[in-house]
Amino acid sequence: MRLSPFDPWAFAAFDAQAMSHLLRGRYDESCHAAYKSVQANTAHSVTYVQLAAALAKLGRLNEAGLPPRACSNFSLHFATAVSLLA
Known part of the structure; x- marks a missing residue:
């Protein structure tokens, strides 16, 4: 999919993918x-x-660690995280 590089919401389309x-x-x-x-x-x-879950499923556990800044502004329900990794 090609998206405009100027679209401030392009990240949302990639996130959905x-x-x-x-x-x-x-x-x-x-x-x-x-x-x-x-x-x-x-x-x-x-x-x-999502990236960490996909990397973990691929066995790329070293890459799957979340950077601290990514975790500082959200709280994720544990069951949701477990269901993504299951």
């Missing part, structure tokens, strides 16, 4: 979309959770 790929078990595609979302908006912390 990341989540849909994650839920379908397409972890490589999920990582790719999540990386694009993070590049478009580093403050959207939920994308970091």
